[in-house]
Amino acid sequence: MATTSADIEVFAGAPAAEPPRPRVLLVGAALASGAAAMLLLALVAVYTSMRADVIAGGERWLPEDANVQLSPGNMGMVTLLMSAVTVAWAVYSLRNDDRVHAYLAFGLSILLGIAYIPTVVYGWQQFGVGATSSTQALLIFTITGLHVAMAGVGLLFLAVMAFRALGGQLTGRAAEGAAAAALYWYVTVAVYGAVWYGITITK
Amino acid sequence: MTVTEAPRDVVEAPAGPAPSTPPTGLAAVVGSGDPRTVGKLFVGTSLLFLLMAGVVAVLVGFERVDLSGFEVVDSDVVRQLFTLQSTAAVFLGILPLLIGLATAVVPLQVGASTVAFPRASAAAYWTFLASGGVILAAYALDGGPFGNDGEAVALFVAAFIALLVALAVATVSVVTTVLTLRAPGMTLRRTPLFSWSMVVGGTVWLLTLPVLAAVMLLVYVDLRYGQQFLGGSDGVYDRIAWSFWQPTVYVFAVPALGIIADVVPVFARRRHHRHTTAMALIGLFGALAFGAWAQIGFSVDGQSDPTDWLYDGVWIAVGFLALVPVVGLLGLWAATLGRGRVRLGTPLILALFSGLLIGGGVAAGAVTVIEEANVLTTTWASGQELLMVLGTLVAAAAGLAFWAPKIYGKLLPDGLVRLGATLLTLGAGVAAVTYGIAGLYDQPRSIALDATAGVSEIDTVETLNLVAAVGLAVAVAGALAVAAALLAPKRGRAVADDPWEGHTLEWATTSPPPVGNFASLPGVTSEAPLYDARYAAASASASESAEASA
Numbered sequence: 001m002a003t004t005s006a007d008i009e010v011f012a013g014a015p016a017a018e019p020p021r022p023r024v025l026l027v028g029a030a031l032a033s034g035a036a037a038m039l040l041l042a043l044v045a046v047y048t049s050m051r052a053d054v055i056a057g058g059e060r061w062l063p064e065d066a067n068v069q070l071s072p073g074n075m076g077m078v079t080l081l082m083s084a085v086t087v088a089w090a091v092y093s094l095r096n097d098d099r100v101h102a103y104l105a106f107g108l109s110i111l112l113g114i115a116y117i118p119t120v121v122y123g124w125q126q127f128g129v130g131a132t133s134s135t136q137a138l139l140i141f142t143i144t145g146l147h148v149a150m151a152g153v154g155l156l157f158l159a160v161m162a163f164r165a166l167g168g169q170l171t172g173r174a175a176e177g178a179a180a181a182a183l184y185w186y187v188t189v190a191v192y193g194a195v196w197y198g199i200t201i202t203k
Numbered sequence: 204m205t206v207t208e209a210p211r212d213v214v215e216a217p218a219g220p221a222p223s224t225p226p227t228g229l230a231a232v233v234g235s236g237d238p239r240t241v242g243k244l245f246v247g248t249s250l251l252f253l254l255m256a257g258v259v260a261v262l263v264g265f266e267r268v269d270l271s272g273f274e275v276v277d278s279d280v281v282r283q284l285f286t287l288q289s290t291a292a293v294f295l296g297i298l299p300l301l302i303g304l305a306t307a308v309v310p311l312q313v314g315a316s317t318v319a320f321p322r323a324s325a326a327a328y329w330t331f332l333a334s335g336g337v338i339l340a341a342y343a344l345d346g347g348p349f350g351n352d353g354e355a356v357a358l359f360v361a362a363f364i365a366l367l368v369a370l371a372v373a374t375v376s377v378v379t380t381v382l383t384l385r386a387p388g389m390t391l392r393r394t395p396l397f398s399w400s401m402v403v404g405g406t407v408w409l410l411t412l413p414v415l416a417a418v419m420l421l422v423y424v425d426l427r428y429g430q431q432f433l434g435g436s437d438g439v440y441d442r443i444a445w446s447f448w449q450p451t452v453y454v455f456a457v458p459a460l461g462i463i464a465d466v467v468p469v470f471a472r473r474r475h476h477r478h479t480t481a482m483a484l485i486g487l488f489g490a491l492a493f494g495a496w497a498q499i500g501f502s503v504d505g506q507s508d509p510t511d512w513l514y515d516g517v518w519i520a521v522g523f524l525a526l527v528p529v530v531g532l533l534g535l536w537a538a539t540l541g542r543g544r545v546r547l548g549t550p551l552i553l554a555l556f557s558g559l560l561i562g563g564g565v566a567a568g569a570v571t572v573i574e575e576a577n578v579l580t581t582t583w584a585s586g587q588e589l590l591m592v593l594g595t596l597v598a599a600a601a602g603l604a605f606w607a608p609k610i611y612g613k614l615l616p617d618g619l620v621r622l623g624a625t626l627l628t629l630g631a632g633v634a635a636v637t638y639g640i641a642g643l644y645d646q647p648r649s650i651a652l653d654a655t656a657g658v659s660e661i662d663t664v665e666t667l668n669l670v671a672a673v674g675l676a677v678a679v680a681g682a683l684a685v686a687a688a689l690l691a692p693k694r695g696r697a698v699a700d701d702p703w704e705g706h707t708l709e710w711a712t713t714s715p716p717p718v719g720n721f722a723s724l725p726g727v728t729s730e731a732p733l734y735d736a737r738y739a740a741a742s743a744s745a746s747e748s749a750e751a752s753a
Contacts, residue, residue: 024319028379035371035409042417042495050501135432135503142424 029180033187040191043143044198063134072123073200076116080189083112087182097172106162113155120144147195154188157181236321238306244328245303250686253296257679260288264672283347285650286440289447292592295335298370300599301458305377305401307610311709312395314386316719319379327373337362348440356436360423367416378405388727395707399482400461403489407454414495418442441499449568450521451494452591456561459598460485463554466605467536469703470551471543476535478730488528491521514574522572529565549617553601556628560594583642586635593631600685608714613693623684630678637671706731
């Protein structure tokens, strides 16, 4: 619709629009993600330092009957890596106002995130000993359990942003919430990389 | 919970039924997300916790007067009280006090209408209050570190984790405010130094507090599931104590440097000398203060693990390097005062006291890294901690006196604040020096069942401990005076909007500020926009009168 001189007269006295709030949620999510990463990485650091001390003493780290299988850990890592790609796809689609692909990508991301949890639980079942059987088991269950909690928060964040996108609150020009959720999810995946390498690969 | 907060955008109210009356009284406080209200709640509650921690420190101090036995409280209780004094002073006192001050002041300094996450800040306060209460309840149930009731010790640990999460959430809100909600024209290099120090300190807190929370989580699962690889309740304090050693103890003092740096130029009536250099020095101090790596090691069997960082190159270097930014800042403040027209206002006096204590604390920290001095595990380190904690408290008092018109809508009574700060500084100095000397006589820092073990010159040490206990009591009296000053009623006319002739944006609004903080913002073209405006106006009027006389 063409702007008429009458319209200009009507808006002449109106105050200028305030600039949009810049990246508040994104920066807040970055700081919170950093703090969450420090929580998990500190536990991994404790695990690896204790393991190094035991091995340096010429002893075996994991108890005889404990069994850290590669398959569940690897499947978890691959699942999370795929979810990182789909999350990036969701944000990209949303920024390009491609809503159908954005919904599809959000749905896939949440599905893959949920699929990660059974891989951890399966790893616990295959571990062979209970969480309270040894210090090593307690550490492994604590670290992996806490990462599941971190992923749970990330899934909740993604779900909220997916619903906001469905509700039309996130658009190509205002996709900051989705970017914030994606950032948290990338950190969750990266932290799992450290957990996976520290526990599953090095055993 | 109903949450009220300052609106970010001013919009015309739509036609329709009249809005419901805003809540008043307790409902307004409980449901508030207004940063000034939340900040005041943080400040008031943390001062109460600090006073409690001070009284506990005095009790522990008097317990040390006779090293042959336990006179004031019994041996089980005194070890728990020993842990309570530091834990409460730092995590229930100093940190929330600084967060409260920042929550109230930082949005004003950067020209924002509110903090970035007002509801999160409010939730953080109530979590802080609840977890602080549970921590004290756990102590009352014989469940502090060294406690005999395992369930209560686990309760303490769980509440402590909740407290750390609350402090981290409140910190995220403040740091995000500075990083994203600055007024147009206010680049990061033009950010006021207190806000900048909150970015630096807050970022390092966000890297440090989760590490402490992770360790506490391990302690919790160890306690609950009977592995005892961290030593049970006797091992809990070992996992917290690194927060009170250098370099981590410095991280709590970072915002104190920012407060001093904002107060000094206003009372020197001059720009801060080399503002950007001051920012870099505060940043360097914050970076050096990251000390999560310097804690007691872990072992599978619960035996104490050798601390490979102790007297290692990095730890020694940090101990000495921390002096550089502090000495540099002291030099910049001296230059600012030396070139200005100094007004000896109460906030300046407090800021100078604080600089003295913090400088002393960092210098004492440099001595602890000298292996030959062998003072790390003695009361020398207690003295250093006292200097850092009470130095930061005095800086916070300076901040409260300085920003009281914006936070409380009044000026604090000068006499009471000066008296309080003098007693605090004097008491802290006396206690720190005497504990330091007692440390040179090998008095251990922690309270053991045999307190005389390893101590040389027991009579001398006992006399020093008596002086230290009296010093601590004087410091507590000082803190009480500062707290009483906050409660003093408003007197006389309403306080001026800018009673100190401030330099930064918070002084461009009314005292106290309206909802939304600013009706309009002045242009920001430097780190001291109000100083610029005042200087430009003075220059213009001088040239006009010169023209008129010509």
